Each structure stands twice: as C-alpha cells, then as structure tokens.
Amino acid sequence: DADYGLRMQSRIGRRNPLYSTAIGKVLLAWMSPDEARAVLAGIEFRKSTAKTLSSADAVMSILPHVRQQGYGEDNEEQEDGLMCLAVPVFDRFGRVIAGLSISFPTMRCGADTKAHYIALLKESGQAISARLGHRPEAAGIERAAVAHD
Numbered sequence: 001d002a003d004y005g006l007r008m009q010s011r012i013g014r015r016n017p018l019y020s021t022a023i024g025k026v027l028l029a030w031m032s033p034d035e036a037r038a039v040l041a042g043i044e045f046r047k048s049t050a051k052t053l054s055s056a057d058a059v060m061s062i063l064p065h066v067r068q069q070g071y072g073e074d075n076e077e078q079e080d081g082l083m084c085l086a087v088p089v090f091d092r093f094g095r096v097i098a099g100l101s102i103s104f105p106t107m108r109c110g111a112d113t114k115a116h117y118i119a120l121l122k123e124s125g126q127a128i129s130a131r132l133g134h135r136p137e138a139a140g141i142e143r144a145a146v147a148h149d
Contacts, residue, residue: 016078019045019059020052022086023099025072029063030088030096036063052077071118072099076106083109085117087125092133100125 018024018039028036040056053059066072074084086101102117 020077022072022074022084026086026088026099029066087121090129090134
C-alpha cells in the first residue's frame with residue numbers, strides 16, 4: 001500500500017477486462033488480428049469509466065499502435081484517476097506469454113515520469129524475456145528467412 005492518501009483497488013489475483021487494461025491490450029496486440037477478434041467476440045463490454053473502450057472495433061483499432069510502440073496503456077479506462085502502462089514478456093519462441101505493468105495516479109504523472117516508467121518497463125520486460133530464452137535478433141532473422149522461402 002502507498003504512503004499517500006490515494007489507493008488503487010487492485011489486488012493480486014483480481015481479474016479485470018482485457019479491453020480496459022494495459023496488460024490486456026499488450027496480450028491482444030501480439031495475437032494475430034483473427035485471434036484477437038475471436039477473443040473479443042465473446043466479451044460483454046462494460047464501461048468502468050467514461051474512458052473505457054466500448055466495442056471490439058474500438059479495441060482492434062488501437063492494437064497496431066500498441067504493438068508498434070512496444071507498450072500498452074490504460075489511461076483511466078479501468079479506474080478514474082489511475083494510469084497503467086504494460087510491456088510484453090516473450091518466451092524463447094518469440095510468443096508473448098505475460099505482461100509486466102506499473103500503475104500510478106494520473107495526478108502524479110507528467111510526460112517525463114511516463115517516459116521514465118516506459119523505459120524501466122521495457123528494460124525489465126526485455127531482461128525477463130532474455131532469461132526465458134528470447135533473442136529478438138534471432139527471431140527477426142528467422143522471420144525474415146521464413147518470409148523469403
């Protein structure tokens with residue numbers, strides 16, 4: 001728990017929707033579009049806040065950006081006043097098997113703070129992925145070889 005007067009409502013083991021969480025968006029972004037759409041097809045969208053995405057199309061439209069930037073973001077979509085950033089964790093085959101995230105009050109987040117957290121998350125996510133055997137340079141070479149066969 002924080003030393004400040006603000007508390008977030010998250011607890012270990014608690015589940016939140018894929019469409020309104022940073023980790024959920026990361027997991028969806030590294031699926032094929034068909035897989036992501038199939039997962040979202042079975043979900044009943046409920047608005048937790050005014051900023052919660054409310055349809056599969058809305059979620060699908062942001063996934064390419066999540067993948068391109070290398071992180072997912074929940075900007076008060078799950079809980080008012082709370083931001084969450086997440087990065088993927090890859091296995092040795094280059095599949096996303098988990099995510100790593102940090103949540104914090106939006107009132108304590110300037111652009112510099114957000115950039116710092118993103119850098120820390122990416123560094124940590126890459127370190128964990130490397131411990132799991134992920135080698136992005138090898139995965140890129142393998143993908144290029146397959147694409148040319």
